Amino acid sequence: MEMDFSMWALFARATLTVKLVMLVLLGASVWAWAIIIQKHIAYRRARSEAARFDAAFWSGEPLDDLYRQLGPDPDGRAEAVFAAGMTEWQRSHRQDGVLIPGAQARIDRSMDVAIANQAEDLERGLPFLATVGSTAPFIGLFGTVWGIMHAFIQIAEAQNTNLAVVAPGIAEALLATGLGLLAAIPAVIFYNKLTSDSSRIVQGYESFADEFSTILSRQLDT
Known part of the structure; x- marks a missing residue:
């Protein structure tokens, strides 16, 4: 009788512990992709908003008028x-x-606090990507070790080392490692990219704050 080696069949035949490991990894992967997509949309919106505001700020319109339009x-x-x-x-x-x-000094501190708040919001969720990237392979490896141990116990009980007996248990165990890598690799790649994107956006805010502070400083001197 031909044995089914599809993903679902491997999952269904796995032990409860390995199934829980796989479910945890699948949940982490889905959550990580949700964060990746949400951050991609948020960063694109932030860049677009910054470009529009820069155009309005440097248009020559009085800053008091611009502030009245935007509100506090x-x-x-x-x-x-x-x-x-x-x-x-x-x-x-x-x-x-x-x-x-x-x-x-008070104006500079106010803008620094605002920038820190925006940076915190932009970076929210990124530590989860870092956590998935660093822990998912080990969680998957734990599932694999547990699955292989269970497979060897079955082999000992059956007293049969035929490949048809060994292969299913090993395949089920290795699926956990595969899922761990499937969750970790995108998480690491996009964590690095999104962290870099966030830093560039925040640097833009800091540059604007410095320029704005210089403008206000001239008015204070006069």
Whole structure:
């Protein structure tokens, strides 16, 4: 009788422990791909928002007018950094129009906090990719070791080393390692790529904050 070696058949014949390992790896892989897709969309939106805001910021429109259009809590990430600086700029003026001392430092700190918040949001979920990339192969290896141990026990009980007896158990065990690699490889690749993309986006916010701080510093000096 021909034995079924399809993925489902290998899973169905595996021991409970190996099945649990496979399910954990499949769940981790699905979750990792969900994060990858969500981050790809979020980063593309962030770059698009930053480009639109840069065009508006450098269009020559008065910054007070731009701030009134955006409001103190805009949706865009770059806009949020700008709004944080402008909010503190306006709060630093007394009712008679005189600036409260230390305005430049407070504005810089406000924008730094806004950038840190945006960076935290951009990087949310990336540690899970790193965890999957580093642990999934070992989880799969554990499933393989357990499966092979169970296969050898069956061989000893059957007292038969025929390949037809040995092969199914070994194949089921190796499937766990395969699933571990299937989860880990994309997680590692996209963790590195998304971390690099996030760093470039945050660096853009930091560069803008420096330029904006310079503009406000000129106004403070005058």
